[in-house]
Structure formats: structure tokens, C-alpha cells
Amino acid sequence: xxxxxxxGGGTGATLLANTLxxxxxxxxxxxxxxxxxxxxxxxxxxxxxxxxxxARDERRxxxxxxxxxxxxxxxxxxxxxxxxxxxxxxxDYDYVVVATGVRTDPSQIPGLSDVNEExxxxxxxxxQAQKVWARLxxxxxxxxxxxxxxxxxKCPPSPVEGILLAEELMRGRGLRDRxxxxxxxxxxxxxxAEPMNQIVEPILRARxxxxxxxxxxxxxxxxxxxxxxxxxxxxxxxxxxVIPPFVGADIxxxxxxxxxxxxxxxxxxxxxxxxxxxDAFAIGDATNLPTSKAGxxxxxxxxxxxxxxxxxxxxxxxxxxxPVDLGGGLGTFVIGSYTAxxxxxxxxxxxxxxxxxxxxxxxxxxRGTLEPVFDWYFARTDPHRLSRTExxxxxxx
Amino acid sequence: MGANETMRTxxxxxxxxxxxxxxxxxxxxxxxKVGDEIELWATDPGVxxxxxxxxxxxxxEIVSVEDQPDKIVVVRVVKR
Numbered sequence: 001x002x003x004x005x006x007x008g009g010g011t012g013a014t015l016l017a018n019t020l021x022x023x024x025x026x027x028x029x030x031x032x033x034x035x036x037x038x039x040x041x042x043x044x045x046x047x048x049x050x051x052x053x054x055a056r057d058e059r060r061x062x063x064x065x066x067x068x069x070x071x072x073x074x075x076x077x078x079x080x081x082x083x084x085x086x087x088x089x090x091x092d093y094d095y096v097v098v099a100t101g102v103r104t105d106p107s108q109i110p111g112l113s114d115v116n117e118e119x120x121x122x123x124x125x126x127x128q129a130q131k132v133w134a135r136l137x138x139x140x141x142x143x144x145x146x147x148x149x150x151x152x153x154k155c156p157p158s159p160v161e162g163i164l165l166a167e168e169l170m171r172g173r174g175l176r177d178r179x180x181x182x183x184x185x186x187x188x189x190x191x192x193a194e195p196m197n198q199i200v201e202p203i204l205r206a207r208x209x210x211x212x213x214x215x216x217x218x219x220x221x222x223x224x225x226x227x228x229x230x231x232x233x234x235x236x237x238x239x240x241x242v243i244p245p246f247v248g249a250d251i252x253x254x255x256x257x258x259x260x261x262x263x264x265x266x267x268x269x270x271x272x273x274x275x276x277x278x279d280a281f282a283i284g285d286a287t288n289l290p291t292s293k294a295g296x297x298x299x300x301x302x303x304x305x306x307x308x309x310x311x312x313x314x315x316x317x318x319x320x321x322x323p324v325d326l327g328g329g330l331g332t333f334v335i336g337s338y339t340a341x342x343x344x345x346x347x348x349x350x351x352x353x354x355x356x357x358x359x360x361x362x363x364x365x366x367r368g369t370l371e372p373v374f375d376w377y378f379a380r381t382d383p384h385r386l387s388r389t390e391x392x393x394x395x396x397x
Numbered sequence: 398m399g400a401n402e403t404m405r406t407x408x409x410x411x412x413x414x415x416x417x418x419x420x421x422x423x424x425x426x427x428x429x430k431v432g433d434e435i436e437l438w439a440t441d442p443g444v445x446x447x448x449x450x451x452x453x454x455x456x457x458e459i460v461s462v463e464d465q466p467d468k469i470v471v472v473r474v475v476k477r
Contacts, residue, residue, distance in 0.1 A: 151423035188450050192417045194443050214454040216423065230427075231455055261428060269412060290413030290421065318412060338412040341441060 001026045004309070005083050005091050007073050007251070008099035009036060009058045011366070012284035012298030016097060019306045019368035022065045028091060030083065032072035034058045037126065038362050040295065040355075043158060043325070046122035046132035046241075047165035053363075054126055061366050073100075077254040078277050097305055098265055098274065098282040100249035102154055102293060108245045109149050111220030115240050118222065122162060123154055123243055135239055136169060141178030142238030144170075145227060149217040150245030151186050152262060154285055154293040157324040157334060159183070159243060160190055160200050164327040166241070167207050181208070182235050184215035184227070193342035196324075196334050203326055203347075217242070246293070248286055264288040269338065270315035272305055281305045292320045292334065295362075300378075303371070321381065323355035331355050333381070340383035403432035410439045419447040422474070426455070434460070436473050448474065 002025050006013045009031025017027045036058040044050035059068050071085040076096065083091045104124045106112040116124070120131025146163045153159070163183045170179045183190060183204060190204055190211055191197040204211060216230040220242070227235045227242070248263030258266055258274050265282035266275040267289055274280040283305055284298030291297050300319055307314035318338030325331050331352030336342035345351070364370060379385075408425045410418035418439035425435045437448065445462060452459050452474055460473035 151420045151427070186423045187419055188447050188454075192420050194417075214451065216427065262424075290410055341443075342417075 002094040002309075003092065004028070004095045004097065005030060005093040006097045006099060007031075007076065007083060008101060008249075008284070008286070009033060009068075010039075010099060010101050010284065010298065011295045012302040013097070013099035014058065014061050014366045015299055015368055016099070016283070016302040016306055017066045018061075018063045018366060019303070019371075021310060022063070025309070026067075027065075028067045028069065029058075029062060030069050030071060030073050030085060030091065031058060032070070034068070034070045036061055038359065039123075040155070040323075041359060042122045042126065042129040043161055043165070045126060045129035046120070047136070047162060047169060049133050049137070056363060061363065063367070073249075073251055075252045075254070078258065078274065078280050079254065081279070094279060095309060096280045098280070098286050099284050099298065099302070100251065101285040102152075102246040102248055102264070104244040105247045106149075106244040108247075109217055109219060109242075111222050112149060112217075112242060112244060114222040115220050115242050116244060119240055119242075121241065121244060123158070123246075132241055136166060139170070139175070139179075139239055141175055143180045143182060143236060144239045144241070145182045145184065145235045145237035146241040147182075147184035147212075147215065147217075148186070148243040150243075151216075152246045152293075153243060154246055155322065156192065156292050156294075157196075157322055159185065160204070161325045161327075162241060162243075163209055164203065164207065165325065167209060168327040176208075180210065182210045182212060182237070184212040184217070184229075184235060186214065186216040188213055191334075193334065193336065195342045195344040196332075198344055199332055199347060200324070200326075207327075246285075260288050262288075269318065271308065272301055272316055281308075289316075289318070290338075291318050292322055294320065294322045296321045299365070299374075319378065319383075321378065323351065323358065325352065325355060335381055335383045335386060337383050340387060343383050343386045345386065403430065403434070405434040405436060407436045408438065410437060410441075410444075412440060417441060417447075418444045419451065422448065422451065426457075426474075432475070434473055434475050 004025045004027045006029045037055045041054045074086050075084040106116045119135045120128045122129045189197045191200045218228050218230045220227045267282040267287040272281050283301035285293040304314045304316045322334040330347045332345050332347040408421045410421040458475045
């Protein structure tokens with residue numbers, strides 16, 4: 001039996017733990033929390049007052065043979081093969097998989113902690129997302145500013161989704177005439193990948209949302225209710241939903257050089273090994289891979305690591321497949337990979353339905369039993385294939 | 398290295414399609430000091446107009462843009 005220690009308790013950690021062969025691997029999952037949040041639901045908690053089934057107990061999501069320990073990991077010694085927890089317990093391993101995600105860090109931007117405290121945010125957790133809803137619910141008119149305060153973001157479509165759902169909410173309440181919407185982004189356009197922006201930007205403009213590009217947040221003055229950019233521009237707001245910067249988990253590593261300046265794990269793009277180590281892997285948001293931080297990445301990467309540990313040849317292809325809620329019952333997907341640029345995937349009701357369906361099957365998907373369905377679906381929506389068959393891309397080509 | 402010395406940072410964004418190389422450049426830019434040079438490696442051809450627009454907006458200078466044989470675009474910008 002090989003000892004596998006998985007650090008983290010989210011999508012990647014859970015799926016990997018459940019899919020490793022129990023006859024060959026003794027799996028221990030170490031996480032600082034037993035609460036597993038379905039993070040995409042935070043968007044709907046914040047903008048649609050959703051409440052149902054947002055979080056479950058991690059112990060009930062893991063297969064019975066998996067050992068779960070609710071303890072924060074403080075140190076990972078890669079050459080020594082030891083993981084140490086805050087309680088001083090040590091776990092040795094044959095393989096370690098880091099799936100610790102990222103957390104929000106408003107302290108990087110002066111004034112942002114106060115703004116997040118006042119208006120909430122929809123990337124930190126359920127309570128913060130509920131606060132966003134409470135502020136929107138009480139809003140009676142003025143300027144709503146929404147955007148990301150750092151280029152590193154969990155779920156790149158989420159800023160656009162947030163402002164579209166906020167606009168839809170105010171329109172539905174008859175407050176649209178009294179509300180100005182300002183969307184700010186550090187990128188050259190509302191969605192950083194150009195093919196997807198060709199879909200998203202016209203929708204934002206059609207809904208009368210003002211767009212401020214290259215707006216890299218420098219500081220916020222909560223008393224003057226003003227956001228300042230590095231480039232010297234300002235946004236005056238009445239309600240600000242500002243997505244905080246993200247950093248990797250607060251875990252010390254030996255050697256320290258396996259993490260970058262944002263505390264993300266320097267990870268091989270194909271094998272998902274932590275740089276310089278054959279028996280250590282990183283998956284999901286915790287990595288520095290040049291792909292979107294999203295559940296689908298954690299899911300696909302967990303499967304690659306499971307196959308490598310089982311002795312198969314496997315490599316991650318950088319696939320992203322992120323659903324985007326465009327409001328009004330329309331959705332699309334951001335689909336790309338290391339070798340395929342993002343596809344221009346036309347909005348439709350089916351895509352919106354698929355996003356809603358994923359929310360329903362998420363908990364079941366963590367067991368790993370739906371993988372044949374996912375395999376079929378991901379092959380059918382392969383970005384190389386779509387770029388040949390989608391009319392929008394044929395025209396662009 | 399002293400606090401006043403400038404640095405050259407290499408940002409390897411090859412293979413990035415979403416969110417894309419411009420996001421990696423923006424991350425490096427936040428960390429850069431005046432006078433620093435950032436060298437961005439990318440395979441996405443859209444990086445060229447993006448970096449030009451970004452430099453114009455932020456008042457940075459593009460030192461060079463090169464198409465290298467393996468299709469990698471090398472762009473250097475100087476934070477002013």
C-alpha cells in the first residue's frame with residue numbers, strides 16, 4: 001500500500017481521494033475545514049438570494065475508506081516526505097498532492113477590507129455573499145461599481161456574471177432608471193480572452209453598463225466612496241462590490257522555492273508535479289498553471305494525477321470549460337486549452353441549463369462515478385473540434 | 398541587489414489562452430518598480446495588440462516585439 005496525503009478539502013482533493021484505488025492506496029485527506037462549499041453557488045447567493053445546498057460536510061463526501069482529518073496544515077517538507085499540522089502532528093507519505101486552493105486577501109489593497117466588510121463579496125464565503133445580497137436588496141438607486149481588484153482571480157467569468165445579474169435584479173425591481181452601473185477591469189476589455197469578449201462586451205453595452213478598462217485598483221477611500229486606479233482614474237460609488245486579490249494557502253514549504261510571489265505552487269503544466277519533485281503534485285487553484293482558476297480545472301487535474309499514480313501515462317492539456325451566466329436565462333462557456341485558443345461559443349439557453357445542471361450533479365460528481373459522462377461531454381466540446389464546427393469560429397477563421 | 402537597482406523579469410505565458418497573457422503581464426506590472434523591464438513570452442497572437450494598448454494606456458514603453466522561430470512572441474516593456 002502506498003501512502004497518499006492530500007492537502008485540501010475542495011473539488012480536486014475530494015474527487016482524487018474518491019477515485020484512487022483503495023486496494024493500492026491508503027489515502028489521508030488533511031483540511032482546515034470540514035465544510036465543503038460549492039463555490040459557484042456564491043454568485044447566486046449574492047445576486048439571487050439562493051440558499052439551498054451551498055455547502056456540505058466533507059466527511060460525507062469522501063468514500064468511507066478515506067481517512068479525513070480536520071486540521072490545518074502548516075508545513076510541507078518535500079525532500080523529507082512529511083506534512084505537519086498546526087497541532088504538531090506529522091504525516092509521512094509516498095505521494096503528496098497539494099489541493100489547497102486560493103483564498104481572498106483584501107489586505108493587499110488599501111481600503112478594500114473596509115469595503116468588503118461594508119458591502120460583502122462573492123468569492124470569500126457564504127456569509128460575505130449573503131452580505132452582498134443584503135446590500136443589493138436595500139439599494140434604492142445610485143452608482144453600483146463592480147470589478148476585480150487584482151489580475152489574479154478565481155473564476156474569470158465571475159465579474160461579468162456579477163454585474164449582469166446585478167443589472168437584471170435592478171431592472172426587475174424597477175430601479176434601473178435610478179441606477180448607474182460601472183464595470184472596471186485591469187484588462188484591455190471586459191473579458192480577457194478576446195473571442196469570449198466578442199460575446200460578452202456587446203451584452204454589457206446593450207444593458208447600458210459603463211466599462212472602464214485598464215482600471216488596476218490602487219486604493220479605495222471608503223469615506224469618500226471612491227476607487228482609485230494605478231493609472232490615475234477614479235470611480236465614485238454608492239455600492240461597491242470589489243472582488244479581492246487572491247493568494248495561495250498559508251503553508252510553509254521546504255524548499256520555499258516551490259512557491260511564487262503569490263504563494264502559488266510552481267507546477268509542471270503537463271505532469272502536474274511540483275517543480276523538482278517526482279512524488280509531489282499540485283492541482284486546482286493552488287497551482288501557478290496558466291489556466292483559469294475554476295472547479296473544472298481541479299476536476300480534470302485530479303483525474304490526471306489519479307492516472308499517473310496508478311501507473312498510466314497521462315498529461316494535463318490545460319483544458320478550461322467555464323460556464324458563464326449572461327443573465328436573462330442565457331449562458332455560454334469559455335472553452336480552451338494549452339494548444340487551442342478560447343472558442344467563440346454562442347450564448348444560448350442550453351448552456352445556461354447546463355450550468356444549472358452542474359450545480360445539481362456537483363455533489364454526485366465528486367464520487368467519480370460520472371466520469372464516463374464527463375469524458376463524453378469534454379470530448380464533444382473539445383476546443384479544437386469546436387473551432388472547426390461552430391459557425392462563429394468558422395467565420396472568424 | 399540594492400533597493401534602487403532595476404530588474405528584468407521574465408513572464409512565461411506560453412500556452413495561456415484563458416485568461417490569457419495580458420493577465421500575466423498585469424500581475425508582473427503590479428510587482429514591478431520604475432525602470433524595471435518585463436519580458437513576456439506568449440504563444441497567443443492577440444498579445445501584440447493587447448500589449449500595445451496596455452503600454453499606451455499605462456504610459457509604458459515597448460522596447461521590442463519579436464516573432465521567434467518557435468512562434469513565441471517576446472515583448473519587453475519598461476515600467477516608467
